[in-house]
Amino acid sequence: MLRGVRLEALDIEPLAGRAGVGIDIILPGGTPVNVPSDEEFVKDSPYILRKKGDAYAITDLKKEVAVRIVPIPSFYGRKTKTGVLFSDIAKVHGSYAVITPLPYCDFFKNNIECRYCAGNFSGAGKKEKAYSVDEVLETVDAILKEGGLNIIYLSIGFSEGEDGGILFLAPYMREIKKHFNCLIAVEALPPKKNHWIDDTYALGADSVLYNLEIFDQELFEAICPGRAKSIGRGRYIIALKYAAGVFPNGTVASHLIVGLEPPGSTCMGIDFLTGIGVVPILPIYRPKKGGALRIEPLTGEVIIPIYKHLYRAVKKNNINMNWVRDISSITTPIEGRLLTGEGQGGINLIFDQFYKSRLGLKTAWGLSTLRRKLRVKSPKEPEDL
């Protein structure tokens, strides 16, 4: 994730079409990881991905590790009835798929977008860009028929208004919950008022992510000018704390990008977030061409202690690690466990397998539905939204 892999004159058919988003690889032990392959910094990587017969391996020319490559989902090449490629609407990252019904963010209009923004968001043509509920339902159907995927992330950028985009997402959530047996996570910017967080839960979200991205106040303001101006770090913290009191343990998360602030500051962020019941998720910053944002030097020696700290802080605060996991593009607390050498095999393995099984998913889904019915006491029905 840090250095990327160079492709050794490979004719790797499954990689076609992955430009700019890396390669999804399964490491020994079953950990999914998205590895940069065509960013500028990859040319200095000591690692090479090579094909060996029908198999693949990563080598630094001294040692070699067998890996598996995740093929591109078959639905990527298909289209909705209206002619939109499913791969334009959804992207798969390990066991979850991200759907962006409106690839639009108001921050771009005023040149206050986050300086690292890597999504397919823009500030042009708001209405024309939105995919219809039917198009999204067709996409979810294709995702779930592919198998192995059970969490749908609905992602939205910033838009004016106090609801944080939840009003826009409401019909999508309602229809997905009505037609499919799957879990939904909402990735959004925090709404201005807490009652929208209750509504997000009441509508059927099983998990919510408000990504602070950078814990240090000054760097947050410099790198995320739109977030700082329109929402503010304080509001992020209040919203995350409130959400952790509404959603089940371990389902409220926030990204802290490793590499955009000093490691000590990331660790302070980990301590703070876990202290209020939030799961920190630590993606590694991938500089774009000529990107000047990276805090150098970023090496394995620097970042491994951060991931160990992440696992231990989440464990110490008794936060459930089983909801936010198996995401190829980021490192989750449970993967930090592997770096500490703790908790391998045994009961954890059985638990892992349970949650990956159909029965486990059904049970998780049933429990989440029951909990929501008990928790939602608001006189306002979700249907009113």
Ligand code: SF4
């Ligand atoms: S909030 Fe920031 S990261 Fe998210 S879409 Fe807008 S500019 Fe990009």
